[in-house]
Amino acid sequence: MTAEEKAGQVLLPFFKGMAVEAQADAIERLHLAGSIIMGDNVPLDAQGRMDVQGMAAINHRLAQAAAANGRPWPGIIAVDQEGGQVARLGPPLTEWPTPMSYGAAGSGPLAREAGQGLAAELVPLGFNLDFAPDTDVTIGPKDVTIGARSLSSDPGAAAALGVAFSEGMLTAGVLPAVKHFPGHGSMTVDSHLSLPTQTATVAELSARDWKPFQAAATAGLPMVMTGHIAVPALEPGVPASLSAPTYTALRGLGFKGVAVTDALNMGAVTKQYPGGTAAVMALAAGADLLLMPADVGQAHAAIVHAVATGGLPPERLDEAARRVATMMVWNARTAPKAGAPPGSSAALSARVSASAVTVLSGPCGGPMVPGAVQVAGGKPADRARFEAAAARAGLSLGSGPVVSLIGYGGRGAGGDIAVALDAPWPLQESTAPVKVALYGRSDGAFDALAAVLAGKAAARGKLPAAVGSFPAGTGCP
Known part of the structure; x- marks a missing residue:
């Protein structure tokens, strides 16, 4: 040359x-x-x-x-297709929650499967390199740039999950x-x-x-x-x-x-x-x-x-x-030449969120709401997605406890149940007695939240980083 x-x-x-x-x-x-x-x-x-x-x-x-x-x-x-806030390619590709979801779920096999699922949908489009995953170890609220793009505040967890996600991507050929x-x-x-x-x-x-x-x-x-x-x-x-x-x-x-x-x-x-x-x-x-x-x-x-x-x-x-x-x-x-059709990993993305949703304070069993719920905060699209997920979970809308959604860069919230859709840090200044970290705003993430609120599923995630007085590892047993 x-x-x-x-x-x-x-x-x-x-x-x-x-x-x-x-x-x-x-x-x-x-x-x-x-x-x-x-x-x-x-x-x-x-x-x-x-x-x-x-x-x-x-x-x-x-x-x-x-x-x-x-x-x-x-x-x-x-x-750049990490999931969460950093996703250059939108629907009909599968929408993924924030990478911090993998830290909350704490499962290497799940992170590997997600890496493969995300990458497989890029292959038919002609992509062969994705600038992901972000393996930076977050220090919490003072980390102004990375936030929920980080897998965890624990170096060992960030290392293991980052390798697993990467190996999944390589399996798909990206x-x-x-x-x-x-x-x-x-x-x-x-x-x-x-x-x-x-x-x-x-x-x-x-x-x-x-x-x-x-x-x-x-x-x-x-x-x-x-x-x-x-x-x-x-x-x-x-x-x-x-x-x-x-x-x-x-x-x-x-x-x-x-x-x-x-x-x-x-x-x-x-x-x-x-x-x-x-x-x-x-x-x-x-x-x-x-x-x-x-x-x-x-x-x-x-x-x-x-x-x-x-x-x-x-x-x-x-x-x-x-x-x-x-x-x-x-x-x-x-690299394998075949990929996966757009949206084919939607169920896997939902499973990631179901494994990640974390209750910092509030009940760990049974319904959190009495069959009806109100929603506040977030963007109009977030509220619409929440309402659709609540309806799918059998919850009626317009009365009952107020669920306050906190989006990317949002502040603490009041109401009865505060839900962080991105990094969980705003929950430390939320006055709502029940605090939930969701780490995502996809349909699958809102379905996971609605299932926990309705008492149809347990919140299985653990905080991957400290949030105020809530130490890393906080979550339902």
Whole structure:
């Protein structure tokens, strides 16, 4: 491969809206690794749902462009599809609850099954890489970015469940990417906006934040994403994604796969490293794949120039390009070609929520409501879904105890029963005597809630992280 081809092989760009042909042209012209699909790239039908055939056609066109230069491995077609708040692809694909559901359910086999179910629906659309799962270990309410995207506040649980979910994805033929090394769950600043600083020592990081990444390395998982987090114990003031000591630490865990940066168009990077400088820095530091540079043409030119002028050792670019190509050759050889139809995992998603719903305070047996219920809070769509689920569970609406729904980023609630639909932290400031963590707002999640309220099912989940005075592990026996 020429230097230009190798420079393209380590770049995974985004594009705006429906500019598919322009993106295909860039992939071909710059020899790019492929493309990531973001929310504004997803075609919708007349009902506002994802156009399945349209999405598959877009991905096929981008894959075709990646193959146009004659390279024998497939291009990367990637997406962020974690479940919960981070889901670029909506219905008719299965809607999944937040990843924290797996921590509440506490079942490795269930997490593995869910990883396979989620990934299997991506395959017919042409996706071969999903930037999931998020294995960051959350510290609770001060974790402003990750929240319910985290599996657990327990490093061992986050590690085991992250590996299980990833292995399920691989079984379906989709490459997982565990993220965000060196750990974003203990950060109190959002790296989408500015650069967080991790003040922990290496010993402290090894005992907490790095455990899931150590487990990923031990399991031989193919990809780890580095975050835009400054770690003074490694290299002060420099985002981990651009820091050589960070990649040395990651490789020191035994990781041999592809190290991918978090999106290079995020504020933590662009404010400090304009133009193509971030791309060259990340590569020189040890990254293999550069995600979403702000200007992919600029990044490509900067890499080629750096190699030509001695600013980037050619063997470093060789190593990065070889790792990416090797991963894609391996995936093409091992991935099953068939997938699963849209929505085929709805029952599995509902089972996840039924295993996760957690009662922090309130009765653990029998009906919580006397056959009728009122709903408040949340968004109109949440209230409508709750009402439909209540009706399915045989509950009448308009009288009885008030169920207060708390959505993403919501505050504490009153009423009789407070229900957190995302991270459970707002329950600590809720005045409702009964407190329930649901970790999801899918139809299946609301069915699980309604079944518990009606006394038709037990709440089986345990808190995967402390909520105020309620310690991790709180839940019905």
